[in-house]
Amino acid sequence: MDVKAVILIGGARNEGTEQLGGIPIGLLDVLGRPILERVLDRLEKFGISGAAVVTEIPASSVPLARGSIRPGMQWSEAQGSQFWRAAESAFNDFAQGGSELVLVVRLGAYAELDYEDLVQFHLDAGCRVTRVSDGAGIPLDTFVISASRRNDAAYLFRHELQEMRVPCDDYRFAGYINHLRDPKDFRVLALDGFAGIANLPPCGKQIKPGVWLGENARIHRNARLLAPCFVGANSNVRAAALLTRGSVVEHHTEVDCGTVVENSSILQTTKVGAGLDVTHSVVGFQKIWNLRRAVEVEIEDRQLVSTLRSAPVRMLNNAAEMALMFTRTMAQTLLGRKSARTPELREALCQPAAALKTSEHTREEGLPAGDLLSVRRYGNE
Amino acid sequence: MKICLVTAFPPSRRGLNEYGYHIARELQRDPLLSLTVLADELPSAEPELDEFDVVRCWSFNQLKNSSRLLKCIRDIRPDVVWFNLLFSTFGDQPIPAFAGLMAPVLSRMTGHYTHVTLHHLMDNINLKDAGIRFPRVYRAAGYTATRMLLMANSISVLLPAYRRTLMERYRGENIHFRAHGILSARPEPPNYNLRGVNGHRILAFGKWGTYKRLELLIEAFRLVAKKMPTARLVIAGSNHPMTPGYVESVAAQLKNCPNVEFTGYVAEEQIPGLFRSASVMVMPYSSATGSSGVAHLACEYGVPIVSADIDDFREMAEDEGLAILFYGTGDPQSLASRLIDLLQNSELQREMSEQNFSSALRMTMPQIIRQYLRSFDLHKRAKALEPISRFRRLPAWVPSRSAIFRAAAPRWSPWM
Numbered sequence: 001m002d003v004k005a006v007i008l009i010g011g012a013r014n015e016g017t018e019q020l021g022g023i024p025i026g027l028l029d030v031l032g033r034p035i036l037e038r039v040l041d042r043l044e045k046f047g048i049s050g051a052a053v054v055t056e057i058p059a060s061s062v063p064l065a066r067g068s069i070r071p072g073m074q075w076s077e078a079q080g081s082q083f084w085r086a087a088e089s090a091f092n093d094f095a096q097g098g099s100e101l102v103l104v105v106r107l108g109a110y111a112e113l114d115y116e117d118l119v120q121f122h123l124d125a126g127c128r129v130t131r132v133s134d135g136a137g138i139p140l141d142t143f144v145i146s147a148s149r150r151n152d153a154a155y156l157f158r159h160e161l162q163e164m165r166v167p168c169d170d171y172r173f174a175g176y177i178n179h180l181r182d183p184k185d186f187r188v189l190a191l192d193g194f195a196g197i198a199n200l201p202p203c204g205k206q207i208k209p210g211v212w213l214g215e216n217a218r219i220h221r222n223a224r225l226l227a228p229c230f231v232g233a234n235s236n237v238r239a240a241a242l243l244t245r246g247s248v249v250e251h252h253t254e255v256d257c258g259t260v261v262e263n264s265s266i267l268q269t270t271k272v273g274a275g276l277d278v279t280h281s282v283v284g285f286q287k288i289w290n291l292r293r294a295v296e297v298e299i300e301d302r303q304l305v306s307t308l309r310s311a312p313v314r315m316l317n318n319a320a321e322m323a324l325m326f327t328r329t330m331a332q333t334l335l336g337r338k339s340a341r342t343p344e345l346r347e348a349l350c351q352p353a354a355a356l357k358t359s360e361h362t363r364e365e366g367l368p369a370g371d372l373l374s375v376r377r378y379g380n381e
Numbered sequence: 382m383k384i385c386l387v388t389a390f391p392p393s394r395r396g397l398n399e400y401g402y403h404i405a406r407e408l409q410r411d412p413l414l415s416l417t418v419l420a421d422e423l424p425s426a427e428p429e430l431d432e433f434d435v436v437r438c439w440s441f442n443q444l445k446n447s448s449r450l451l452k453c454i455r456d457i458r459p460d461v462v463w464f465n466l467l468f469s470t471f472g473d474q475p476i477p478a479f480a481g482l483m484a485p486v487l488s489r490m491t492g493h494y495t496h497v498t499l500h501h502l503m504d505n506i507n508l509k510d511a512g513i514r515f516p517r518v519y520r521a522a523g524y525t526a527t528r529m530l531l532m533a534n535s536i537s538v539l540l541p542a543y544r545r546t547l548m549e550r551y552r553g554e555n556i557h558f559r560a561h562g563i564l565s566a567r568p569e570p571p572n573y574n575l576r577g578v579n580g581h582r583i584l585a586f587g588k589w590g591t592y593k594r595l596e597l598l599i600e601a602f603r604l605v606a607k608k609m610p611t612a613r614l615v616i617a618g619s620n621h622p623m624t625p626g627y628v629e630s631v632a633a634q635l636k637n638c639p640n641v642e643f644t645g646y647v648a649e650e651q652i653p654g655l656f657r658s659a660s661v662m663v664m665p666y667s668s669a670t671g672s673s674g675v676a677h678l679a680c681e682y683g684v685p686i687v688s689a690d691i692d693d694f695r696e697m698a699e700d701e702g703l704a705i706l707f708y709g710t711g712d713p714q715s716l717a718s719r720l721i722d723l724l725q726n727s728e729l730q731r732e733m734s735e736q737n738f739s740s741a742l743r744m745t746m747p748q749i750i751r752q753y754l755r756s757f758d759l760h761k762r763a764k765a766l767e768p769i770s771r772f773r774r775l776p777a778w779v780p781s782r783s784a785i786f787r788a789a790a791p792r793w794s795p796w797m
Contacts, residue, residue, distance in 0.1 A: 220783045239783030257786035258769060274786065275769030303773040318778035325776065 001101065003048050003119060004094040007039065008087055008106040008141075010056025011160060017181045018108060020267065021285030024057060025180045026107030029250040029268050031193045032203030032214050032232050035110055035180070040070070046115035048103060052076070052090035056083050088157040095147040102153070106141035106161060110189060112176040112199055118144055127168040128152045135174045144171075183282040183289035183296075190248045190265055194228040202230045214251060223255075232268065252308060273304045382757065383415045384408060385457055387450060387484065388465035390420035390435060391649075392427045396588075396622075397500065399649070400674060401465045403564040405433055407750040414754075417457050419450060439481070442472035446481040454488055461757045462488045464497045464533070468506075468526060473622060479522055486532040494760055495533040496753070498559075501671035502543050503527060504550070505693065507592060527551060535756065539672035542696050557756065560701055561672040562749035563681040563741045571683030571734050575658045580611025581724045584659035584684070586647070586675050589616075590624025595631050597713050598665040599641070604717035606640055609724060617655055619646040656682035660730060661723055664688035667710065672697050676705070683738035685730050687719050702740045704733035 009026045012018040018025055026035045040051055052074035074093070078086035087104070094102050101119060113132065122130040122144040129152050132142040141161050145153045155165040176198050178189045193200030194210070202212035210227025213219070217231045226244040231237060232251035241255045245263040249255060253266050256274035266272055267284025282289040286305055288297045299305040308314065386408065388401030401418070408416045409432060418433055422440045429435045438453045439446040454462055464485050471481020489495040503523025508516040528551060530536060535555040538544050547553040576582075583602065587593045595616060602614045620627050632643045647655060656662070662679040669691045676694070679686050680703060688694050690707040698705045706723060708715040723729055772786060779785070 222783070222787065239786050257772070257783055274773050274782075275766070314777075318776075321776055322778045 001119070002099045003101045003103060003115075004050040004097075004099040005043050005048050005052070005103040005105060006087060006090045006094070007036065007051055007053045008083075008104065008108075009036065009053065010083055011106060012108075020183055020186065020282065020289065021287050022057070023285070024055070024107065025186050026110075027055070027057070028186070029232065030186070030190050031200055031212075031230050031248060032251065035107060035189075038200060039105065039107065039110070040073075042112070043103070043115060048115060050094070050099070052093070054078060054083065054086045054090055084157045084160060088154055091145070091147075091153045091157070092150065095150060095153075099147045102145050102147050104141075104143040104145060104153075104156075104161070107180070108141045109177055109179045110198075111140055111142065111173060111178075113142065113173055114175070118171055118173075121171045122146075125169050128166055129156060129164050129168050131164065131168060131170050132173055133170045134177050135172060137170070137172075139170075140173070140177065184291050184294075187263075187265055187282055187291055190230075191246050194230075194246050204230065204232070238274075254308060269308045271306045271308050273306075276304065382413065382461065382754075382761065383417075383457070383459040384757075385417050385419055385454055385459040385462045386465065387419045387439075387462065389470065390418050390433075391430060393421050393423055394619075394646070395421055395441060396467050396469060397465055399564070400500075402430075402649075403562075403746055404463075404465060404750065407566070407746050409433065410747075411754070417459070419453055439471065442474050442477045444477050444480050446471050446477070447484040447487055450484045451487055451491060454493060455491065459493060460761060462493045462495045463753075464488075464495070465500075466497055466530070467500050468503055468523065475519070475522060479526055482526045482529055486529050489533055494757070494764075496535050496537065496757065497530050497533045498537045498539075498753075499530060499543070500539060502538070502546055504546055505543065505669070505671070507668035531556075534760065537753070540693055540696055541700055542693065543671070559752055560744045560749060561674060561677050562744050562746050563677045564674075564746055565681050565741075566745055566747050568681045568683075568738065568741050568745065571738060572657060573731065573734075576660045576730075577727075578658070580613055581609065581660040582658055583612060583614045583720060583724075584617065584655065584662045585614070585665060586617045586655070586662065586678070587664075588618055588621040589631075590621040590627035592668045593621070593666050595628075595665070597711065597716065598663060599631070599635065600713040601665075601716035601720065602641070604713065605720050605724070608721055610640075612640065612724065614641045615644065615655070615659065616641065617644040617647050652678065653682065656684055659684050661685050661687055661720065663716070663720070664694070665716065666691060669693040676703060677741070677744075680737040680741040683734040683741070685723060685733035685737065687716065687723065701744065702736065704736035704740075706733075 009024045020028060028034060036053065043051060055077050056079055057077065074090060076086050076090065091102055091104070101122065103115065111132070118130070118132065128146050128149040130144040132140045134140060143156065143161070145156070152165045155163070176192070178185050178192065178198065180186060180189065189198060189200065192198035193202065204212040204214040204217070206212050208227065210229070211225045212230045214231060214233030214235065216234045218236045219225065219231065220237060220239040220241070222239040223237045223241045224243070225231070226242070229243040229247045231243070231249045232253060234251055235249050235253040237243065237249065237255045238257045240258040242260045243249060243255070244261070247261040247263060248265040249261065250266060250268040252269045254271040255261060255266065256272060258275040259272050260277045261272070262277070262279040264278045264281045264283060267282065270284045272278060272283060280290060280292045282291070283305055286299050286307060288299060288305065290297070309317065386401065386405055388404070389395035389398040390401050390405065391398050405416060405418050408414050416434065418435045419439065420435050420437050422437045436453055438449050468482065469478055472478040485495050485497050503520065503526070508519055513519050531547065531551055531553040535557065536547065536553065537557045537559045538547065539559065539561045541558045544556050544558045547556045583605070585595070585598055589595055598614070605612055628643065635641045644655070656678060662675070662684045664673060664675060664686065666689050671693070673694065676686055676688070676697065686703065686705045688705050688707055689710040691710060694705065695707065697703065706719045708719045768789065772789060775782065775785065
């Protein structure tokens, strides 16, 4: 039987959900591989090899899901209302191509479905469309549509997968599901991968029980990795850094000296500055999502969190920076001018906060706002 | 956190010994703190108070106080050195007093975080009232001493006006305003049944002789006694160190006056009884030398206050929400009329009492000390973060970041 899949990345019901820093969670890496790639692998495992991916994000973000694109795969981008039209069009292409059934999967939720069983259920029920829902009856935005039922498919896409033309039986799935609505779900998915609850094995070599390293990952000999943890390909963990309690450092990431990463995920191409304590958070795209406080903080200071560019760009940038510094120093020496001094920590604390427009030091008491400054529990204490 | 508190400390009776004691008592309650009191030497050997680690390492009017203090501080190696100071803490002679005031800056220079709680400013003291013969010389020395004190890491003053003066006139930094506090952790509500029994008791409390004089009060009390014959005046406290024999001379003049009682020095344990039975507390001062500890004691026991109309006291009342009736400074008629108005109006007494007591509840000693500790803790954290903050500024192209980090901050990572 010719079964194809249309994978939709986008079309979230609520604004701001199912994405981190504007990137759909489905395109982000979890334990070394994008969720999209893992879904495609699962489909392939059940013999569903042809897939079309429709995304709502610009083409520049696509390389995030590197490795997901494979031969014979259609990839299209469409924003706003065109997104659902593009999905419908992908369905029609498969129908015209002779497919008998088309699976529509919106990421959305990550579910470890038994696609064989799902297809069999659809055929047994004789429905035009079969919807998948979880044990509690909540729809998972996964459907099996008979390819000949174009009108039903069109109706479904035009109602953004929320209404069906003809009522049908739900396929109740009781296996592993993660709705991936927010950073917390994303983090839980990584932990479930470590624990083996989800079938998401870390992509790397297990150097000791519970510690995985991706290709070309560099770990300084004075860094500590406590199981379970994962360091993705081409990442760099510098001296005195500590990764612990299920921390995940994705590919092309740098954890600078003395930084502690505890129960956190560092997204791909992120640099985490020196001497920080990153706990119970997801970090990336110059943002920190703290899971305990349920807050998202944008970090402007690139010394703390920044996004790494590709190696050649970085090299050029460093060379330019070095040349500029030498030129500036020479000029200052010749002209006898002093360079603008970066404020010390305590001075910086007294300066007005950009967001709050007020100083950390209250005018009357001269005390800083309670918890904004904290020192790690590790180190010399 | 290890703290060295430099203060006059009981059983010494020097200025600020009571305040120093209450600071120490609060600090001692915190199990995470280690406190050493660097106190003044006693004229004769007396047993130290239980539970306190007291090192008596400086003397009143000694020139070597700074170096002796520094030696002690070096031995103890505290995280914070906290000075509880008046300008006359180290001596009433100008040179020893000035030499002693160098201790905070020297302490900072030796690398210790130094905090000064300054109870008054020379700029706000009426030197004439204080009996100073060469006010200009004292002003110049006071200016220099203030500048030296400002070289400490941080300073706390007890009136907002002092903070303004230090910031505007001296261009000082890290100056905090902190309320004086009421010297108690849990003040007891006033018992109104104890007041006005066999006549109202008018209480005056302090160290008498300089800017705290009794003549005006006694004159005003005579006027009060004419209208309220059962009223009693209780004059508590001893002589100011600069005016020995003053209280005794006044007492001798009034020995035939049964309505006036002199208690002399009041020990800590006798203070509650004294204040609980008082209907009103009078502050008959000619000028002020800072936030009034006596006013805060009155608040602690919910006693209404009548005070001379002095700017510092007005500001203190406004900032801390104290109920104070002000009379014209130096005017006995005004003081007497204020006292009579208050003593004849039980509702007003109760209202003022409750307001003062509620103010007291907002500034208990634990709350005040917590503010200090919070700022010390902030400093400690900022200090711990500073090396790493500098390290982060290294440009990305600098090679061997790991090696530099290890060399620069080995203490950061004990697992290395």
